[in-house]
Amino acid sequence: MNNNHPDVQYIVERLNAKNLTDIERLYVAVYGKQVAPGFFTKKYNTAFTGVEYTGFIAYNNQRQPIAFYAVIPCFIKYGDQIILAAQSADTMTHPDHRIKGLFVELSLTTFQLCRDLNIQLLFGFPNQNSLPGAVNKLSWQITDTMDCFIIHTGNFSWKWVLDRFSVLKILYGRYQKRILKRYLAKENRIDNSVFKDDCCGVYRDELYFKYKTYTDTKFIKINASILWVKISDVLLIGDISVLPDDFDDTMYELKKLANKLGIKQIHFHASPGTTLHSLFAMRFNSIPSFPVLFKVLDWDLQIDKIKFTSADIDTF
Numbered sequence: 001m002n003n004n005h006p007d008v009q010y011i012v013e014r015l016n017a018k019n020l021t022d023i024e025r026l027y028v029a030v031y032g033k034q035v036a037p038g039f040f041t042k043k044y045n046t047a048f049t050g051v052e053y054t055g056f057i058a059y060n061n062q063r064q065p066i067a068f069y070a071v072i073p074c075f076i077k078y079g080d081q082i083i084l085a086a087q088s089a090d091t092m093t094h095p096d097h098r099i100k101g102l103f104v105e106l107s108l109t110t111f112q113l114c115r116d117l118n119i120q121l122l123f124g125f126p127n128q129n130s131l132p133g134a135v136n137k138l139s140w141q142i143t144d145t146m147d148c149f150i151i152h153t154g155n156f157s158w159k160w161v162l163d164r165f166s167v168l169k170i171l172y173g174r175y176q177k178r179i180l181k182r183y184l185a186k187e188n189r190i191d192n193s194v195f196k197d198d199c200c201g202v203y204r205d206e207l208y209f210k211y212k213t214y215t216d217t218k219f220i221k222i223n224a225s226i227l228w229v230k231i232s233d234v235l236l237i238g239d240i241s242v243l244p245d246d247f248d249d250t251m252y253e254l255k256k257l258a259n260k261l262g263i264k265q266i267h268f269h270a271s272p273g274t275t276l277h278s279l280f281a282m283r284f285n286s287i288p289s290f291p292v293l294f295k296v297l298d299w300d301l302q303i304d305k306i307k308f309t310s311a312d313i314d315t316f
Helices: 020-031 039-043 102-116 131-136 158-164 168-181 193-197 206-214 244-260 275-281
Strands: 002-004 009-014 055-060 065-078 081-093 121-124 141-152 218-222 225-231 235-241 265-270 286-296
Touching (some): 020 055, 020 065, 081 102, 193 275, 225 244, 235 244, 244 265
Antiparallel strands (some): 002 009, 121 286
C-alpha cells in the first residue's frame, strides 16, 4: 500500500515472518533499548488461532520502519461459545514521524484486516497516552478500569543492589532459581479465574500456554493454591486458583517468598466484579490501572460481561 502524505511518503506493509526484525529496529528508535532477539517473532506468531501477523508496518522511502500497529489474536470464552478475538498490542511511531496520522491509519487498516479474518472482537488496555486517541479518533468503548492491588512485602530490594553491582546478577539468578525450585508447580496451566464468576474471558488451552512462553512466567504452588506469576523488580500475579478460605494463608506465604527473593512489592491487576478482585479489595489498597477498551467488529456482544486479570495483558 502506497501513501502520499503532505510531510512524508511512506509504504504500508502487513506484518510477516520476514519483516518482524524491523519492529526491533523501530523499538530501539522509540525506546532507546533492545528487546531479546526473536521476542516479536514469538509474540506475533499466533498460528494456534488459525490467524497470525495481524498488523502493519509503515516505511519511509529509505525502507526505514517509521510506525507499527498490531493486534494479537486469541480466543474468548463467551458463554458456551469460543469466539475469535484479538488484543490491541504494540503501537510505535518513530520520534521523527509523530503527529502525522500514522497511528490512526495503521489502526483503521488493521481493523479492516481483522474483519477480513473473521475476528469478532478487539480488546485492549491502553496507557494514558494512547487512551484519548483510541476513544476519540477510533471509537473504542470503555467498560471499566482494572485495579492494581499493591502488597508491600519488606524493606529490602535486590534491584537496588543489582543496578549498582551488575556482576551480582548471575549469582542472584542462580539464587532465585534455587528458591523458586521449591515452589514450582507440576501444572503448567491455570484456568481463567473469571469463569468461576460466570464471566466471560480469555480462553486458555494447551496451545495458548505454549504460545505464552514469549515472556518468562512461572507456575508456583503454595499449599493447595496455584499461582501464575512473573518476577522482575516486582512479583506480578497473573492469575490464581485459590479457594476463598485459603486466600489469607496463600498471600501470607507469597509475601514470605517475595521477601526471600528481595522483592518489595507484589502486584495484581483485576477487573471489578470478580471474586479475586473482592478478595484483594477487602485486604489490600489499590490504584486504578488499565482502562478496559473494546471494539465489536461483528455481531452484538455484551462486552460488560468480559473480565480480565493481569495474565491477559500482553506484557505479562
